[in-house]
Amino acid sequence: MERFEQPPEDLFGMDPQEAKAYIAAHLASLKLTEKKRAELEADLAKWTGRIELARNKGAEDLALEAEKVAERLRADLAKLQAEAAELRSQIDIMQRQLPALKARERTVDPDLLEQELLMAAGRMPGDEAAAETERNLAKLEKEAQANAALEALxxxxxxxxxxxxxxxxxxxxxxxxxxxxxxxxxxxxxxxxxxxxxxxxxxxxxxx
Known part of the structure; x- marks a missing residue:
């Protein structure tokens, strides 16, 4: 059976403060990715200029070596651009979930929340009430036994x-x-x- 994994942009189970911190971490990753992308773009522009310079000078062998470097830079740049696009999409989705989280926090139903927590723990609603009743009955039985022993004494x-x-x-x-x-x-x-x-x-x- 395939294990279900929660998507990284899903804020289910978080309160607004946790969600904001989670989004802030994604924003920091996006900023770092954008910085690396800008550096790669600058490197690619530099090596592209070297390719043209080598060919203008008739140094085809140098032009070919510069082309290999430029090709690697283009591949790395494409990966960073894809990562940045995915981060921006996730951040956009998460930011649109914030209002619903804030509204849920204001209108949270304690009974419903308790039922959800019990179900998450593998128990059904009502089990806790039954356990409480059993504890109370056991307490009464213990008190009755103590009273009987006292009367006998x-x-x-x-x-x-x-x-x-x-x-x-x-x-x-x-x-x-x-x-x-x-x-x-x-x-x-x-x-x-x-x-x-x-x-x-x-x-x-x-x-x-």
């Missing part, structure tokens, strides 16, 4: 606090029961001791 902490409270209550009740039992045992012992003394006293009174 809170639930574990609350469960540990409830378990610790139950353990404290059981310890309190067990200690109180043991204290009450000890008190009851001490009271019973006291009563037995009192009863024993009373019995002995009664026996002493009854004996004659």
């Amino acid at each position: 809170k639930a574990r902490l609350v469960g540990k606090a409830d378990t610790a409270g139950v353990a404290d209550s059981s310890s309190h009740f067990d200690g109180g029961g043991q204290a009450d039992s000890g008190a009851d045992t001490a009271n019973a012992g006291h009563r037995d001791s009192s009863g024993g003394d009373t019995g002995n006293f009664a026996d002493q009174e009854v004996t004659p």
Whole structure:
């Protein structure tokens, strides 16, 4: 498949400032070409005069050598003239495109420009919106997972606090029961001791 190349005089994709700089470069090339063309024309005129001079003097051999030089100068001059003509044509075409570029810059549609850039990058319009939606959904999913993990942590902490409270209550009740039992045992012992003394006293009174 043959590769498409943009013509040198096509300013598509440039803004007015870039286009002006591009045209200025072509103008500089044209000026240099015109300078070389003028120098070749002067050289050709000089060697043409030498040819006539040599023939007038009867020096045909010199005239032939001068004719060879003049022929080369004519060939070089023809190339420069063709180059200059092509440059002038390209510059004329580019200068006629400048008003359209300026108008396009003033009325550029951002949405259309974005679509053109996406298509140039190998993507279709809407792909970027779909990618943005996917990023937003992924963000929401990540936030939901983080919230769920936080709630689970809170639930574990609350469960540990409830378990610790139950353990404290059981310890309190067990200690109180043991204290009450000890008190009851001490009271019973006291009563037995009192009863024993009373019995002995009664026996002493009854004996004659």
